[in-house]
Amino acid sequence: xxxxxxxxxxxxxxxxxxxxxxxxxxxxxxxxxxxxxxxxxxxxxxxxxxxxxxxxxxxxxxxxxxxxxxxxxxxxxxxxxxxxxxxxxxxxxxxxxxxxxxxxxxxxxxxxxxxxxxxxxxxxxxxxxxxxxxxxxxxxxxxxxxxxxxxxxxxxxxxxxxxxxxxxxxxxxxxxxxxxxxxxxxxxxxxxxxxxxxxxxxxxxxxxxxxxxxxxxxxxxxxxxxxxxxxxxxxxxxxxxxxxxxxxxxxxxxxxxxxxxxxxxxxxxxxxxxxxxxxxxxxxxxxxxxxxxxxxxxxxxxxxxxxxxxxxxxxxxxxxxxxxxxxxxxxxxxxxxxxxxxxxxxxxxxxxxxxxxxxxxxxxxxxxxxxxxxxxxxxxxxxxxxxxxxxxxxxxxxxxxxxxxxxxxxxxxxxxxxxxxxxxxxxxxxxxxxxxxxxxxxxxxxxxxxxxxxxxxxxxxxxxxxxxxxxxxxxxxxxxxxxxxxxxxxxxxxxxxxxxxxxxxxxxxxxxxxxxxxxxxxxxxxxxxxxxxxxxxxxxxxxxxxxxxxxxxxxxxxx
Amino acid sequence: xxxxxxxxxxxxxxxxxxxxxxxxxxxxxxxxxxxxxxxxxxxxxxxxxxxxxxxxxxxxxxxxxxxxxxxxxxxxxxxxxxxxxxxxxxxxxxxxxxxxxxxxxxxxxxxxxxxxxxxxxxxxxxxxxxxxxxxxxxxxxxxxxxxxxxxxxxxxxxxxxxxxxxxxxxxxxxxxxxxxxxxxxxxxxxxxxxxxxxxxxxxxxxxxxxxxxxxxxxxxxxxxxxxxxxxxxxxxxxxxxxxxxxxxxxxxxxxxxxxxxxxxxxxxxxxxxxxxxxxxxxxxxxxxxxxxxxxxxxxxxxxxxxxxxxxxxxxxxxxxxxxxxxxxxxxxxxxxxxxxxxxxxxxxxxxxxxxxxxxxxxxxxxxxxxxxxxxxxxxxxxxxxxxxxxxxxxxxxxxxxxxx
Numbered sequence: 001x002x003x004x005x006x007x008x009x010x011x012x013x014x015x016x017x018x019x020x021x022x023x024x025x026x027x028x029x030x031x032x033x034x035x036x037x038x039x040x041x042x043x044x045x046x047x048x049x050x051x052x053x054x055x056x057x058x059x060x061x062x063x064x065x066x067x068x069x070x071x072x073x074x075x076x077x078x079x080x081x082x083x084x085x086x087x088x089x090x091x092x093x094x095x096x097x098x099x100x101x102x103x104x105x106x107x108x109x110x111x112x113x114x115x116x117x118x119x120x121x122x123x124x125x126x127x128x129x130x131x132x133x134x135x136x137x138x139x140x141x142x143x144x145x146x147x148x149x150x151x152x153x154x155x156x157x158x159x160x161x162x163x164x165x166x167x168x169x170x171x172x173x174x175x176x177x178x179x180x181x182x183x184x185x186x187x188x189x190x191x192x193x194x195x196x197x198x199x200x201x202x203x204x205x206x207x208x209x210x211x212x213x214x215x216x217x218x219x220x221x222x223x224x225x226x227x228x229x230x231x232x233x234x235x236x237x238x239x240x241x242x243x244x245x246x247x248x249x250x251x252x253x254x255x256x257x258x259x260x261x262x263x264x265x266x267x268x269x270x271x272x273x274x275x276x277x278x279x280x281x282x283x284x285x286x287x288x289x290x291x292x293x294x295x296x297x298x299x300x301x302x303x304x305x306x307x308x309x310x311x312x313x314x315x316x317x318x319x320x321x322x323x324x325x326x327x328x329x330x331x332x333x334x335x336x337x338x339x340x341x342x343x344x345x346x347x348x349x350x351x352x353x354x355x356x357x358x359x360x361x362x363x364x365x366x367x368x369x370x371x372x373x374x375x376x377x378x379x380x381x382x383x384x385x386x387x388x389x390x391x392x393x394x395x396x397x398x399x400x401x402x403x404x405x406x407x408x409x410x411x412x413x414x415x416x417x418x419x420x421x422x423x424x425x426x427x428x429x430x431x432x433x434x435x436x437x438x439x440x441x442x443x444x445x446x447x448x449x450x451x452x453x454x455x456x457x458x459x460x461x462x463x464x465x466x467x468x469x470x471x472x473x474x475x476x477x478x479x480x481x482x483x484x485x486x487x488x489x490x491x492x493x494x495x496x497x498x499x500x501x502x503x504x505x506x507x508x509x510x511x512x513x514x515x516x517x518x519x520x521x522x523x524x525x526x527x528x529x530x531x532x533x534x535x536x537x538x539x540x541x542x543x544x545x546x547x548x549x550x551x552x553x554x555x556x557x558x559x
Numbered sequence: 560x561x562x563x564x565x566x567x568x569x570x571x572x573x574x575x576x577x578x579x580x581x582x583x584x585x586x587x588x589x590x591x592x593x594x595x596x597x598x599x600x601x602x603x604x605x606x607x608x609x610x611x612x613x614x615x616x617x618x619x620x621x622x623x624x625x626x627x628x629x630x631x632x633x634x635x636x637x638x639x640x641x642x643x644x645x646x647x648x649x650x651x652x653x654x655x656x657x658x659x660x661x662x663x664x665x666x667x668x669x670x671x672x673x674x675x676x677x678x679x680x681x682x683x684x685x686x687x688x689x690x691x692x693x694x695x696x697x698x699x700x701x702x703x704x705x706x707x708x709x710x711x712x713x714x715x716x717x718x719x720x721x722x723x724x725x726x727x728x729x730x731x732x733x734x735x736x737x738x739x740x741x742x743x744x745x746x747x748x749x750x751x752x753x754x755x756x757x758x759x760x761x762x763x764x765x766x767x768x769x770x771x772x773x774x775x776x777x778x779x780x781x782x783x784x785x786x787x788x789x790x791x792x793x794x795x796x797x798x799x800x801x802x803x804x805x806x807x808x809x810x811x812x813x814x815x816x817x818x819x820x821x822x823x824x825x826x827x828x829x830x831x832x833x834x835x836x837x838x839x840x841x842x843x844x845x846x847x848x849x850x851x852x853x854x855x856x857x858x859x860x861x862x863x864x865x866x867x868x869x870x871x872x873x874x875x876x877x878x879x880x881x882x883x884x885x886x887x888x889x890x891x892x893x894x895x896x897x898x899x900x901x902x903x904x905x906x907x908x909x910x911x912x913x914x915x916x917x918x919x920x921x922x923x924x925x926x927x928x929x930x931x932x933x934x935x936x937x938x939x940x941x942x943x944x945x946x947x948x949x950x951x952x953x954x955x956x957x958x959x960x961x962x963x
Contacts, residue, residue, distance in 0.1 A: 034652040036677075052958050052959045116827075134829075135827060135829045137750035223816070228756055229961060230963075242639050245673060246676075327849070341848075349614070410649045412653075413653030414654065418658075419660050501603075501646060502660075503660070505636060513637060516638040517609020517819050518609065518817065518820055518823060520823055521847070
């Protein structure tokens with residue numbers, strides 16, 4: 001039965017995706033009979049190329065994806081290299097992981113309000129320090145270079161990469177490596193960079209790829225923080241798909257394929273960069289330089305991560321402040337009055353959405369965990385190398401959602417599947433399974449096989465070894481992976497709406513619908529509620545191993 | 560997806576098609592039969608849900624129709640109306656012609672035009688609704704034409720709205736009264752005015768308002784656009800916008816994405832004049848703590864663009880009878896008066912006051928419109944929305960011109 005697991009997993013992910021994609025490829029080349037397109041031609045592509053600002057949209061998506069990933073990775077690596085287990089480092093780590101729980105859109109709203117010319121930062125120093133009675137007319141949010149968008153993405157990607165790294169690190173025994181290198185006279189941070197990083201990077205490589213794919217095609221954050229004239233490619237595509245003029249859907253489909261190309265190009269660029277770094281760093285790794293720049297690294301790593309953390313926390317604080325704010329005139333540092341009105345108006349209507357969010361998220365996570373663990377266990381028992389076909393798992397993360405979800409609805413309808421909870425769970429699996437696999441697979445694969453061998457040699461069955469040895473050893477990464485997947489499920493908007501036919505309201509669909517009306521106070525309430533469930537998930541993932549392994553410090557895993 | 564599910568559905572469909580003809584659509588002229596069929600149905604109403612006031616009103620409606628007609632009304636909350644249009648399109652593509660999941664859509668303008676043109680709507684049914692007569696369709700063209708597209712009984716009127724400007728009296732002494740005064744004012748107060756980015760419908764409304772104000776003859780815009788007329792007819796608009804943009808908020812290098820963004824900018828004192836598609840927006844936002852209580856509304860001398868929004872039933876809706884009963888109830892004096900109350904929502908009625916009985920009219924007379932809302936007598940003339948082909952072409956040209 002285990003043998004089937006990888007194939008079940010791959011088909012669960014790729015069949016819907018392929019069907020959905022086909023339904024986009026056809027219209028991109030002119031075929032969509034329901035709108036009168038019954039011949040193949042290239043008009044949609046011609047219309048696409050003729051769009052004003054297309055090349056800038058493409059460049060924006062490409063570069064913002066690469067730059068945010070590079071910066072986020074640098075911050076994480078520098079911090080880990082600098083982090084020597086002081087109380088400050090532990091405090092920063094602990095503050096970072098909850099940030100993962102805040103939905104992208106909420107971070108974007110918070111950040112926009114923090115850095116805008118009429119935002120919190122300016123309010124706090126005005127008019128005292130600046131003399132500004134009115135907000136300065138500066139283009140900070142929605143800037144043409146997408147800097148605000150990149151900043152927002154970095155706030156979200158740093159915690160993700162840090163968590164992935166922390167989950168993977170214990171099996172590398174970084175303390176041993178660093179201690180050994182230090183005994184040879186290397187400065188601590190240099191020791192980490194030379195002895196731990198080269199082993200760590202392969203373990204977090206797939207999460208890095210996921211970050212690139214996400215950052216090149218993100219929609220919700222780009223809508224709030226990104227440039228507008230023109231917007232990023234993904235936002236343009238969504239606008240075309242949403243255009244009342246239904247014939248725009250042909251061009252939108254072509255755009256979706258172009259987006260796929262942009263994402264692939266960014267991934268390819270990164271891969272080439274990896275090869276380059278591999279070559280260039282070979283000499284540095286063994287040149288014996290023991291302390292160059294170690295202080296800069298140690299300081300920079302902490303300072304950068306602290307900045308990211310403080311920015312994200314201030315953004316969240318701004319949201320919390322707004323959720324209880326009365327009218328708040330510029331440049332007052334605090335609202336003129338406080339009120340619980342906003343909470344009172346929202347709370348009565350969110351019980352059902354919260355329950356739906358939880359039931360869908362848990363169902364998807366449990367199914368995904370079963371599939372992923374079965375696949376990994378199968379590979380572990382038969383000492384199989386990572387199957388090449390498994391790269392298919394990442395397709396749902398790489399193909400932009402707008403590209404295949406519309407087609408997927410058609411496919412589901414054709415199969416007679418009505419919008420319902422089960423269908424929403426199924427479509428969430430598309431996104432939950434890859435992230436869960438991403439978060440768990442390396443930890444699983446790298447777990448020292450001798451533990452299980454010892455157990456087997458003591459005469460237990462493979463299943464008992466699995467339950468009593470492997471799973472307990474993997475408790476921390478498994479729970480972290482489940483928390484990530486729960487957060488991913490909770491964050492899904494388009495899939496929930498489209499496959500649920502709007503009949504499975506979740507806290508996220510409520511929040512996005514409300515965000516379209518832009519009452520910042522109500523949006524803040526919903527964003528905080530939306531962050532609540534994943535926050536609980538991550539807290540449990542941290543707490544449970546601590547409780548279970550209260551007496552076994554090494555097994556507690558991350559943080 | 561699962562082979563068995565496909566097989567079961569196929570067999571079931573085949574059997575159904577052999578035994579029973581597709582369920583007959585309810586006949587709107589036989590109202591008793593419609594009511595009977597509607598009772599016990601669950602109606603999925605797809606409606607934009609960006610305003611908490613609107614959502615609260617919709618849940619009030621749900622309680623009323625449950626009590627009065629035994630209908631369970633479910634609000635499917637949308638961020639954008641086109642999400643529902645997509646759904647219907649997908650169902651049509653998949654051959655689901657009678658069990659559609661969208662029973663009723665809050666719709667108007669371009670989305671209606673698109674659905675009508677692609678045969679995605681059920682009807683005609685709206686003219687036969689009992690309360691329809693109260694809208695005085697014979698004397699109110701806005702009931703019969705949605706952005707110049709004939710309604711043909713495919714949607715029932717729900718709300719009437721009109722573009723208004725609102726401004727902060729603490730920051731602006733004399734508000735402009737037409738587009739050239741607005742241009743002058745913006746030059747003197749750079750960075751303090753902007754409009755929503757085209758093709759957002761409010762952005763479109765602003766540029767069409769400017770187009771209508773600046774053109775010598777406006778008749779041409781109410782017929783489908785002819786390519787050869789475009790350049791000459793829109794030249795004054797581009798001249799105006801070219802001159803206006805450098806003085807806008809952020810020098811026209813970025814635009815707020817919708818009316819909500821615009822409202823936030825007002826609330827943050829970034830701008831001093833904004834516009835809205837709702838005559839009560841400013842009053843509502845003051846009550847919601849979003850705007851200072853020094854904000855007031857005004858309109859241009861020439862009149863402002865206005866339109867109605869409607870309820871439509873997709874061609875494949877599963878609960879057409881229930882949807883008709885709800886749509887009809889939405890036109891009742893009771894539901895319309897409740898909606899017009901700014902304490903509830905503050906959206907204008909589609910009913911013609913002279914068609915109502917004195918008691919019904921009293922429901923409306925007692926409403927307090929709010930501090931920043933203009934009374935109906937001061938709203939001026941309502942200018943019709945140009946034909947969608949014009950709006951689309953102008954929005955595209957705007958993109959060409961101002962997106963680099």
